[in-house]
Amino acid sequence: MAKIRVGIINVTGYAGVELARILSRHPEVELVSVTGRSAAGRRLSGVFPHLASINLTIEPEIGDVDLAFSAMPHKESAQQILPLLDRGIRVVDISADFRLKDATKYQSWYGFTHPAPQLLPQAVYGLPELYRAQIASAQLVANPGCYPTGAILALAPIVKAGLIEPDIIVDSKSGVSGAGRTLSLNTHFSEANEDVTAYALDGHRHLAEIIQELNLLYPAPLSAITFVPHLIPMTRGILTTAYAPLAQGKVSIDQKGKERLFRLYMDFYREEPFVRVVEFPPHTKHTWGNNLCFVHPTIDLRTGRLIVISSIDNLVKGAAGQAVQNMNLMLGLPETNGLEAPAIYP
Amino acid sequence: MAKIRVGIINVTGYAGVELARILSRHPEVELVSVTGRSAAGRRLSGVFPHLASINLTIEPEIGDVDLAFSAMPHKESAQQILPLLDRGIRVVDISADFRLKDATKYQSWYGFTHPAPQLLPQAVYGLPELYRAQIASAQLVANPGCYPTGAILALAPIVKAGLIEPDIIVDSKSGVSGAGRTLSLNTHFSEANEDVTAYALDGHRHLAEIIQELNLLYPAPLSAITFVPHLIPMTRGILTTAYAPLAQGKVSIDQKGKERLFRLYMDFYREEPFVRVVEFPPHTKHTWGNNLCFVHPTIDLRTGRLIVISSIDNLVKGAAGQAVQNMNLMLGLPETNGLEAPAIYP
Amino acid sequence: MAKIRVGIINVTGYAGVELARILSRHPEVELVSVTGRSAAGRRLSGVFPHLASINLTIEPEIGDVDLAFSAMPHKESAQQILPLLDRGIRVVDISADFRLKDATKYQSWYGFTHPAPQLLPQAVYGLPELYRAQIASAQLVANPGCYPTGAILALAPIVKAGLIEPDIIVDSKSGVSGAGRTLSLNTHFSEANEDVTAYALDGHRHLAEIIQELNLLYPAPLSAITFVPHLIPMTRGILTTAYAPLAQGKVSIDQKGKERLFRLYMDFYREEPFVRVVEFPPHTKHTWGNNLCFVHPTIDLRTGRLIVISSIDNLVKGAAGQAVQNMNLMLGLPETNGLEAPAIYP
Amino acid sequence: MAKIRVGIINVTGYAGVELARILSRHPEVELVSVTGRSAAGRRLSGVFPHLASINLTIEPEIGDVDLAFSAMPHKESAQQILPLLDRGIRVVDISADFRLKDATKYQSWYGFTHPAPQLLPQAVYGLPELYRAQIASAQLVANPGCYPTGAILALAPIVKAGLIEPDIIVDSKSGVSGAGRTLSLNTHFSEANEDVTAYALDGHRHLAEIIQELNLLYPAPLSAITFVPHLIPMTRGILTTAYAPLAQGKVSIDQKGKERLFRLYMDFYREEPFVRVVEFPPHTKHTWGNNLCFVHPTIDLRTGRLIVISSIDNLVKGAAGQAVQNMNLMLGLPETNGLEAPAIYP
DSSP: OOOEEEEEESTTSHHHHHHHHHHTTOSSEEEEEEEOSTTTTSBHHHHOGGGTTOOOBEESSOOSOSEEEEOOOTTHHHHHHHHHHHTTOEEEEOSSTTTOSOTHHIIIIISSOOSOGGGTTTOEEOOHHHHHHHHHHOSEEEOOOHHHHHHHHHHHHHHHTTOBOSOEEEEEEEOGGGGOSSOOGGGBHHHHTTOOEEOOTTOOTHHHHHHHHHHHHSSSOOOOEEEEEEEOSSSSOEEEEEEEEBOTTTSOSSHHHHHHHHHHHHHHTTTOSSEEEOSSOOBGGGGTTSOOEEEEEEEETTTTEEEEEEEEOTTIIIIIHHHHHHHHHHHTOOTTTTOOOOOOOO | OOOEEEEEESTTSHHHHHHHHHHTTOSSEEEEEEEOSTTTTSBHHHHOGGGTTOOOBEESSOOSOSEEEEOOOTTHHHHHHHHHHHTTOEEEEOSSTTTOSOTHHIIIIISSOOSOGGGTTTOEEOOHHHHHHHHHHOSEEEOOOHHHHHHHHHHHHHHHTTOBOSOEEEEEEEOGGGGOSSOOGGGBHHHHTTOOEEOOTTOOTHHHHHHHHHHHHSSSOOOOEEEEEEEOSSSSOEEEEEEEEBOTTTSOSSHHHHHHHHHHHHHHHTTOSSEEEOSSOOOGGGGTTSOOEEEEEEEETTTTEEEEEEEEOTTIIIIIHHHHHHHHHHTTOOTTTTOOOOOOOO | OOOEEEEEESTTSHHHHHHHHHHTTOSSEEEEEEEOSTTTTSBHHHHOGGGTTOOOBEESSOOSOSEEEEOOOTTHHHHHHHHHHHTTOEEEEOSSTTTOSOTHHIIIIISSOOSOGGGTTTOEEOOHHHHHHHHHHOSEEEOOOHHHHHHHHHHHHHHHTTOBOSOEEEEEEEOGGGGOSSOOGGGBHHHHTTOOEEOOTTOOTHHHHHHHHHHHHSSSOOOOEEEEEEEOSSSSOEEEEEEEEBOTTTSOSSHHHHHHHHHHHHHHTTTOSSEEEOSSOOBGGGGTTSOOEEEEEEEETTTTEEEEEEEEOTTIIIIIHHHHHHHHHHTTOOTTTTOOOOOOOO | OOOEEEEEESTTSHHHHHHHHHHTTOSSEEEEEEEOSTTTTSBHHHHOGGGTTOOOBEESSOOSOSEEEEOOOTTHHHHHHHHHHHTTOEEEEOSSTTTOSOTHHIIIIISSOOSOGGGTTTOEEOOHHHHHHHHHHOSEEEOOOHHHHHHHHHHHHHHHTTOBOSOEEEEEEEOGGGGOSSOOGGGBHHHHTTOOEEOOTTOOTHHHHHHHHHHHHSSSOOOOEEEEEEEOSSSSOEEEEEEEEBOTTTSOSSHHHHHHHHHHHHHHTTTOSSEEEOSSOOOGGGGTTSOOEEEEEEEETTTTEEEEEEEEOTTIIIIIHHHHHHHHHHTTOOTTTTOOOOOOOO
């Protein structure tokens, strides 16, 4: 049977090249076209020796495909995607260009006027744990940001249950690959190695997504979310530590409350192939190279505060893996296709 | 003029060996005696080649000294220190054994009955930024833990000013040397490298110190402090990100409020030789090997929440450097003696 | 069709756990039994959360299997294997216990008397690139050491062609996982991070294998091999830089000679699924998590010296991946089964 | 007494900023002027927060100084230095521009015509262990490259004694800071982390220095030197492993020969304040941040081959520290002034 033909726009960034890796092992789709500006004309395996098994040349324009992934930077991504949508091609956009529902937010958070606000309502936020059905029938899926994936999966069950006060702190620790393949001083090895720092204290763009999505789950306005990302000296992984006061009187602040909380999370994610609710603080290492998200909810018994910790690989569940999960849903394929390989440890 | 004679009990842990490094360059004291159980009888420079310039043999018992540092683990430290105190020797204890004022806390946090509760009132908590005068005249100084140093310096000005609600979250990211030189799976290279995890979610022992000290500064009981430490893949450094709601109506939630906050911190630390209040999120790398603490206070304008970030070298300001700072105060020496060398970057 | 049943003796070391990862995705075998002393009775996924998809309990003794892998330390491995061989079970031994043909070498290199010298002649050295046919029919395959794999693959073509003088230097740089999961000071994070050192200068045990195997390829005695391993601060990977004088007058010391050398290597490895001869110095990162070996042969034109560089993942081609490759051959399966996934980059 | 006034041309690279760190603690010189193109006009402590104790603004041109360090890239360095020399200012040039005695080598190795070949005879190669007296009276000192420092110190004693065959291999492993502060893909964190690779196989420029200097020590032409540098995932440090056949019949290939070799090295470096001959393979970590070079000579008894391993901090003994050592000699100051601080471990 002929495989489904897929392509990657901008294969040369870390999300794009990770997509190529995952798709190369997918049983039912075939990667037939990859683009990249600076590297156009070169063999994919020439630029990325680890992809020696893929026989493709990097092209300036995407070829004939059934579904395309865009791994372009924001703003440019929309420009590349619009003509594809017109031609009826289904698209998973890894950029931020269709994640926010409110077109005015693009101006305030990303500094550009959205070129196709009319498409925002129909674009589906590609977090399968929340929007599985809508993703399946969407033409355009907006793949979530890496930080929002970790933060929303950590908080969705408790926010939806209305068991916390609307007063959330998300403290995330990311590997450096999240900053991409473009050179900068803060991702220069000698600067980032043996160092940790917080950044974007005035508001990281991913906060807009976190607010939008958690708000959709919560019965009341939920704007008091503080998000502080940190860069730590490793290549892959995001650990998110989220804090919120438990709603007064709704969860007991004791061992029983902890158990109830754990069951709440277990129930919420029971059918999820890629979320594991665990009874220990998770390690990012245990997701290295695969699409799992580990979630550990607990209660600080001294203060009655919820603590939830999640771990993901920022390039897999935080980008390329989730994009393939979305693609599987859009194509009616088993959701885990191409994503079953365990993490690589140590 | 004869130098003051000092010794180190248990030089073979990371705090002990770092003390030896710093003391070896001190202009007015001389390191004359070092102890260590397993390595007793060996040359210090044989065990630690980087200390080739120090001509000492590791002894089973501390020799004749004017002042001793104890870098023993808790419980054992008190046992070693008590006879020295009886002999009138001044002591800087790097262990936790005299940090807590309430003897019953040793049972609940450390699991042992304190052997000398009568000494707790006279032991001074060795954070010079808070207790400079008392340290100067103390016989026994309890050197703060590494996490409390970063957390308290981040929060003391605002807590003392009473400008936050008593609802604090301290999220700390520590290099692996904080876990010491004793072998364990979680500090095995292949486990800790390329990984991040939270630990001690049920309550890290250092929380007891943080609560005790911040409470002494705050006009009302301040128990709602959540502290979550994280292990990140670097050797040295602690970055602490602290969060708290600003007290309603006391600080304006705008650029002016940020400036007022900055001035508050500047004023609090104006005379401090080792605290730098900065207008950017600090890097741990900028404290590598020296005794500085960088502090960056700011406001999350979306939520009215205070964010303060501090960075230290956990083995210097978080242990050995602060111990030398305390010693300088106790001996009436210039506080920065032996501690002036800039951090090593990159 | 029923899958072939395989087991792992000592799954709790890094080679064992890596085997479990690879086998869990193998299309034609099923991992049905794993042993481990200290962890016996625990769920495999409890000890190793990244293996959540494997439903096995760690047992004290290997169960009923068609083929067993032993990842025991040397000496103990032979003890565990002998009864299995008696029962007709086929074995891939990842330890060193059957790699050396000369039983007396176990005394001199490993310090024990070999318990079954009569089996040494029939054990096959499990480097498929040299012994594919013999492996296919062997009952007992001795999986090569990690360093020998990189060194022999780097040198086999030129040694066999007799184009170098018998005067070889092998300088290897290994990630820390090669030292195993057992705790030691030199693999403690704070010691190994930001450090590099040479070790085993008096003769690393793997040298015995390197000498044995290269000698079998060379027309004359070939004992003048110097091997120096180095530990570098990364988890996985071995880069081997091998040097030897080109045999006088046999290869021209110019661009043409380089091209001839490249063709020689290309021809030697033309049919090999896991060896890639490349025209650039390879990175270990390009083999991260997979079974490839990159080889780059070149000539130092100033000195007429051969330089060959190889890169592998020490836990895959250097251990567990090669063991599966051997198993595939023994079972008559396609050699690449279960080993096709590209490396994970970055 | 007035301090000697010194300046740094191009303080913003890693060698320049390391110089500033070391000079800031020097007892007899004062850093009065620093230049840097892109950062001109900014406070030094604004660009480099760890240098908060230095009160200087980065200028476009060097001010009035008694001695200048140039940390400019090659070719540009000579251009900046020539006018200073004309004004009688003494100069330590950290670039390569005056290291090679043969002007034609600049064309072949560096690709430019040397602008002042008449100065090459009077420029002194700034390796104090070889040229202490000449450095003292030089106006222009050419500070050695980082790799040559490690390689020459490893080999000088045995080469000068004529006890090896002229057939040397130098295999070096360098931290990433050696590649400088200028951005490039191979020093991007996600590329360099968890990776090792060889580079410059066609001839690294530092080889020219190594050949020149070792040849001056050896009684016969010594061109058969192979040098292969490797990049490993750490910030600082170079470990050099050098190999050469011992001259036939001159050193016994046994324990006695090893001891004789050790004594030869001990004698050669007996008076050297910064070279330590040791009986164990050295770690780069033991030189972190200081000017020491550890050297370990031994014999591979199986092959009669000399192995010498040296470790340095590439930015200290390999650049800025050695530059200060040279300055001390030029100014008649104690050679160790400003360089006594022990390495920072762990």
